[in-house]
Amino acid sequence: MRILLVNPPIDSVLAHGHVSPVTAYLFYNSAPLGILYIAAMLEQHGHEVGVIDAAAQGLDVAGTVREVEAFRPDIVGVGSFTVTFETTRVLGRALKEALPGVPLILGSYHVTLVPHEAMAQSDFDVGVLGEGEHTMLDLVDWHAGRRTLAQVDGIVFRDPSAQGGLVFTPPRKKLRELDELPYPARHLLPRNIYKPIPVDDHAFPKFAMITSRGCPHACAFCQKSRSGYRSHSPRYVVDEVEHLVRDFGARDIAFVDSLFCANKKRVHGICDELIRRGLHEQVSWTCSSRVEVVDRELLAHMKEAGCWRTRFGIESGNDQVLDFISKGITKEKIRDAITWADEVGLRPKAFFMVGHMPDTRESIEETIAFAKSLPLHDVTVQINTLLPETPQMEIWRREGHRWGRVVNESDDEKSFWEPTFVPWGLEPQEVVELHRRFYREFYFRPVTLARHAEAIESWRDVAKYVQASNLFSFLFFNAQRPSLRMLRNAFGTGGQGNEATG
Ligand code: B12
Numbered sequence: 125m126r127i128l129l130v131n132p133p134i135d136s137v138l139a140h141g142h143v144s145p146v147t148a149y150l151f152y153n154s155a156p157l158g159i160l161y162i163a164a165m166l167e168q169h170g171h172e173v174g175v176i177d178a179a180a181q182g183l184d185v186a187g188t189v190r191e192v193e194a195f196r197p198d199i200v201g202v203g204s205f206t207v208t209f210e211t212t213r214v215l216g217r218a219l220k221e222a223l224p225g226v227p228l229i230l231g232s233y234h235v236t237l238v239p240h241e242a243m244a245q246s247d248f249d250v251g252v253l254g255e256g257e258h259t260m261l262d263l264v265d266w267h268a269g270r271r272t273l274a275q276v277d278g279i280v281f282r283d284p285s286a287q288g289g290l291v292f293t294p295p296r297k298k299l300r301e302l303d304e305l306p307y308p309a310r311h312l313l314p315r316n317i318y319k320p321i322p323v324d325d326h327a328f329p330k331f332a333m334i335t336s337r338g339c340p341h342a343c344a345f346c347q348k349s350r351s352g353y354r355s356h357s358p359r360y361v362v363d364e365v366e367h368l369v370r371d372f373g374a375r376d377i378a379f380v381d382s383l384f385c386a387n388k389k390r391v392h393g394i395c396d397e398l399i400r401r402g403l404h405e406q407v408s409w410t411c412s413s414r415v416e417v418v419d420r421e422l423l424a425h426m427k428e429a430g431c432w433r434t435r436f437g438i439e440s441g442n443d444q445v446l447d448f449i450s451k452g453i454t455k456e457k458i459r460d461a462i463t464w465a466d467e468v469g470l471r472p473k474a475f476f477m478v479g480h481m482p483d484t485r486e487s488i489e490e491t492i493a494f495a496k497s498l499p500l501h502d503v504t505v506q507i508n509t510l511l512p513e514t515p516q517m518e519i520w521r522r523e524g525h526r527w528g529r530v531v532n533e534s535d536d537e538k539s540f541w542e543p544t545f546v547p548w549g550l551e552p553q554e555v556v557e558l559h560r561r562f563y564r565e566f567y568f569r570p571v572t573l574a575r576h577a578e579a580i581e582s583w584r585d586v587a588k589y590v591q592a593s594n595l596f597s598f599l600f601f602n603a604q605r606p607s608l609r610m611l612r613n614a615f616g617t618g619g620q621g622n623e624a625t626g
Pocket residue numbers: 129130131150151152153154155156157158159161162179201202203204205206207208229230231232233234237252254255256257260332334338346347348380381382511512539540
């Protein structure tokens with residue numbers, strides 16, 4: 125059977141007139157691994173599979189429909205996050221008109237989290253809830269007449285005679301033996317279309333890999349909280365690294381697991397195996413961790429095995445906020461982990477958010493000061509957004525009025541970079557100003573500039589910073605293009621810059 129899997133275009137995002145540089149980098153910097161795992165599984169079972177990453181390939185809805193038609197698929201699957209759902213809805217309608225007899229399957233986070241809403245608002249025939257590898261194989265069987273939809277676990281499908289017009293089948297069991305999966309079918313996408321953001325661009329080509337699924341923790345803002353952690357064995361992980369180096373010429377790998385370092389023994393095992401096979405000299409890598417999991421010994425071993433960066437979720441520098449978001453970490457632990465990572469040469473990067481429910485101007489200022497007091501090399505700062513089915517959304521439903529108000533209902537690209545939820549005591553513009561100030565205060569310091577200068581080894585490194593000047597001016601000044609006046613203001617030679625917040 126011919127099956128086409130699509131990562132949707134971002135027309136609704138583009139419709140805002142001007143795509144922010146953050147979006148331009150974020151939407152195109154990593155392959156859709158979920159889709160590629162499903163594609164690999166279908167190929168393994170003898171099907172002809174195509175993959176379109178419409179956003180990364182620069183296709184709009186009309187262009188995507190043309191590509192889909194050209195493939196002549198028997199089944200089309202589209203995977204949508206919440207931010208891309210609006211375009212996915214439009215794409216679904218266009219595909220239904222162009223290919224009326226072809227079953228349209230909707231998968232990935234949005235339909236999994238809010239299935240009633242996603243199905244009610246779209247023309248997809250079936251929604252796949254959770255992991256899609258085995259469910260898609262069963263759906264192919266259904267299309268071939270070998271089983272009914274009711275016999276496919278983990279889906280929602282339309283049935284006018286059912287209550288609400290939808291039937292939910294029993295949940296699909298989570299995959300236990302991840303090592304049985306084939307590697308993601310990266311060969312189905314054009315080569316090297318994904319470009320890392322400059323501060324994450326260590327060596328190219330760079331590939332994303334995922335070595336575990338889910339997360340045992342329960343941070344209030346996160347959709348991965350308590351999602352059942354499972355991992356690949358060190359051997360499988362290093363086999364895949366070897367495959368990426370040998371078959372794709374990988375020079376850098378981002379392990380994009382929610383929590384790569386959940387299990388120290390496994391990470392030591394991966395490091396031992398990378399070193400044993402000499403891969404630590406051929407490819408570098410980065411990963412995520414939690415501060416309370418790592419120790420100096422583990423971080424040093426990672427460095428020896430080729431890791432050049434660890435990413436830590438810190439989120440706030442205020443104790444009450446850390447408690448509220450159930451981060452389960454203390455400032456002391458944070459300081460220890462970041463200091464060790466820096467000492468062993470891992471160039472630590474941290475994620476922060478401003479606009480947590482209990483945040484005030486003072487707590488955000490405390491967070492900025494805390495970030496600056498740590499030996500961090502880079503930060504990513506986002507504006508807190510209430511995502512569906514997170515513990516934070518539960519709090520909002522229960523007692524939201526205590527904490528603040530929603531100022532923008534949209535789930536579009538503005539989420540995370542412009543306020544949607546604003547705590548009482550703060551104005552939306554103030555949150556934006558504090559967010560951009562966080563970036564300016566963190567980066568425009570001799571110590572951070574020196575750390576970045578140290579990492580510049582070639583003209584390519586210089587060029588990537590120049591190319592990203594629009595990204596920096598957006599993050600630092602909330603402006604689309606850099607200007608000399610902004611820089612003068614930033615370095616304190618021209619008074620306070622209105623451009624920064626205007
Ligand atoms: C890598 C990653 C990215 C990469 C690649 C994204 C991609 N298209 O895969 C990049 C950097 C581009 C990215 C960007 C963003 N991301 Co992101 N990302 C991740 C991350 C860390 C890993 C995703 C992954 O590869 N998982 C591994 C695969 C195997 O699992 P999977 O994706 O769940 O796929 C399975 C099922 O979902 C399902 N499935 C998936 N697709 C399809 C398609 C079909 C047809 C079917 C049937 C099934 C199906 O089957 C798959 C295999 O079992 C996750 C967190 C996480 N650990 O999962 C966040 C996550 C997915 N990202 C998230 C967000 C919010 C974003 C951004 C909005 C960030 C931002 N601030 O702007 C953007 C939006 C990008 C976009 N185009 O929509 C949220 C999603 C929330 C939501 N409700 O949508 C997550 C869950 C993080 C979080 N904890 O909140 N992201």
